[in-house]
Amino acid sequence: MPELPEVETTRRGIESHILKLRVHKVLVREPQLRWKIPASLSRQLPGQTIESIKRRGKYLLLSTASNCLIIHLGMSGSLRIVADNAVALKHDHVDILFENNKILRYRDPRKFGAMFWTNDQPLQHPRLIDLGIEPFDKHFNGRYLHQAANNKQQAVKTFIMDSKQLVGVGNIYANEALFLAGIHPVRAAGRISLERYTLLANAIRKVLRNAIKSGGTSLKDFTQTDGQPGYFAVKLNVYDKQGMPCPTCGNTIKQIKQAQRSSYYCSVCQT
DNA sequence: ATGCGGACCTGTTAGC
DNA sequence: TGCTAACAGGTCCGCA
Numbered sequence: 068m069p070e071l072p073e074v075e076t077t078r079r080g081i082e083s084h085i086l087k088l089r090v091h092k093v094l095v096r097e098p099q100l101r102w103k104i105p106a107s108l109s110r111q112l113p114g115q116t117i118e119s120i121k122r123r124g125k126y127l128l129l130s131t132a133s134n135c136l137i138i139h140l141g142m143s144g145s146l147r148i149v150a151d152n153a154v155a156l157k158h159d160h161v162d163i164l165f166e167n168n169k170i171l172r173y174r175d176p177r178k179f180g181a182m183f184w185t186n187d188q189p190l191q192h193p194r195l196i197d198l199g200i201e202p203f204d205k206h207f208n209g210r211y212l213h214q215a216a217n218n219k220q221q222a223v224k225t226f227i228m229d230s231k232q233l234v235g236v237g238n239i240y241a242n243e244a245l246f247l248a249g250i251h252p253v254r255a256a257g258r259i260s261l262e263r264y265t266l267l268a269n270a271i272r273k274v275l276r277n278a279i280k281s282g283g284t285s286l287k288d289f290t291q292t293d294g295q296p297g298y299f300a301v302k303l304n305v306y307d308k309q310g311m312p313c314p315t316c317g318n319t320i321k322q323i324k325q326a327q328r329s330s331y332y333c334s335v336c337q338t
Numbered sequence: 339a340t341g342c343g344g345a346c347c348t349g350t351t352a353g354c
Numbered sequence: 355t356g357c358t359a360a361c362a363g364g365t366c367c368g369c370a
Contacts (some may be wrong), residue, residue, distance in 0.1 A: 069363060101346070101366085125364075142363055143348080158348085177347045179364060194366095221341065230365075237363055326342070329361085 069140045071202070071235030072278035074125045077146050081171060082120045084148045088165045089116045097160040101141065101181045104161070108184040112136065112163070124198050124234030128189045135189040141179030147172050199233045202271050207233065209265025216256040216264070223259060224252035225326045227271065236271060239306045240278065242331050244270040246305045251337040252330045253323070277302065305331040 069077065093109040115131035122128065127146075129136040138146070151168040161173040161182065173180070185192050199215075200207045215232050216223075226232060228241045236244065245252050247270035250263060259267075281302070304314050309322035313333035323330050 073363075101364090139364080141347095141365085175347095176349065177362090177364095179346065219340085225341085228364095239363065327344085328364095 069125060069144070069283070070237035070240050070278075071122075071125060071275055072240070072281075073283035074127060074140060074235075075122055075279050076283040077140070078120055078122045078127055081146055081148060084169060085117050085165055085171055086120060087116060087118070088167060088169075089114065090163055091166050092162075092164040094162040094164065095160070096155065096162075097178070100160065100175065100178050101139075102183075104182045105184050108136065108182065111184070123190060123195055124201070124230060125237075126195060130187065130189070133187055135185045135187060137181075137183040137185060137189050137192060137195070138173070139181040139194075141175060141177060141181065143177040144173065144175035144180035147174065197231055199229070199231050202233055202235055202268075202275055207268060207272075209261055209263075209268045212264040212268055213259070213261045216259065219255065219257040221256050222253050222325055223250060223256045223267075224330055226256035227267070228328075233271075235275060238328050239303070240271070240274050242306045243274045243304060246332060246337060247273065249337055251334070252325060252332050254338075305333065307331065 090112050093112050095104055095109055098104040098106075111134065112131070115134065117129055118132060119130045120127065121130070125139060127138040127140075129138065138144075140146070149170050149172050151164060151170055153170065153172070155162065155172070156174075158176045159172055159174045160178070163171040165171070173182075181194070183192055183194065189195060200211065212227075212233075216226060219226060224241050224245060227236050227244070228238065242252070244267060248263065248267040250259065250267060305320050308320045308331055311320050312318070313320055313336060316333065316335045318333050318335040320331055321334055
């Protein structure tokens with residue numbers, strides 16, 4: 068489900084409700100997500116206070132004075148703030164109950180998400196330590212991409228979706244950014260000029276920034292933490308638009324598969 | 339080293 | 355109407 072904008076929208080949504088609050092209880096109904104949620108979470112988090120809520124790529128980092136709960140939403144995960152008498156539905160796998168009787172509720176039908184319970188160095192966690200640059204880092208630009216692409220034969224679309232290169236760009240925004248930059252998704256990453264990578268870096272930041280501003284993309288089931296849908300979907304140019312006219316030139320949007328993922332592009336505007 | 343296909347799991351939808 | 359197959363926002367792992 069969530070790419071960087073949806074995770075950031077979630078981060079902001081829960082931050083306003085649980086920052087500086089003490090955890091009263093943790094209820095794990097289904098521990099088996101992508102990896103098993105450690106039992107130590109339920110023992111150790113109660114009594115601790117959430118001191119900060121940060122994001123690294125698509126991971127959320129809920130830090131206490133001595134530990135960090137790392138959450139990844141996978142494809143279908145979501146976090147909501149609900150009242151303590153709200154009935155848990157199927158797929159509501161984890162509740163974190165706070166001292167003010169609000170619950171942070173994790174829901175994930177496909178169970179591709181994950182929760183890790185670590186010390187105070189979450190960025191050293193094996194799943195995070197090799198993550199690439201943040202798209203809003205001041206060092207991220209066309210030169211960075213151009214150098215990272217080196218002589219790669221890999222298609223530029225799978226290249227920008229590789230979290231070891233840069234984080235946060237999933238299938239929707241990869242397609243949208245390539246459209247904005249006028250770059251064909253199949254083009255080899257190592258055969259793109261610095262000038263075009265500068266366009267692409269700017270396009271990536273633009274689509275992510277706009278999506279965050281709109282509260283994320285609502286496709287099927289993404290909602291903000293208050294249950295309101297994101298409003299970005301109406302602004303998508305190519306994603307899921309196969310057969311429809313290109314907003315720029317009117318040519319028919321094409322759909323292909325790359326690395327098992329759907330790619331959408333205009334063969335006139337993107338070369 | 340690089341890059342690809344398959345895997346994880348459930349729900350929804352397109353197609354027959 | 356009902357069954358089946360394909361597909362969905364992510365990313366890890368094993369193999370070529």
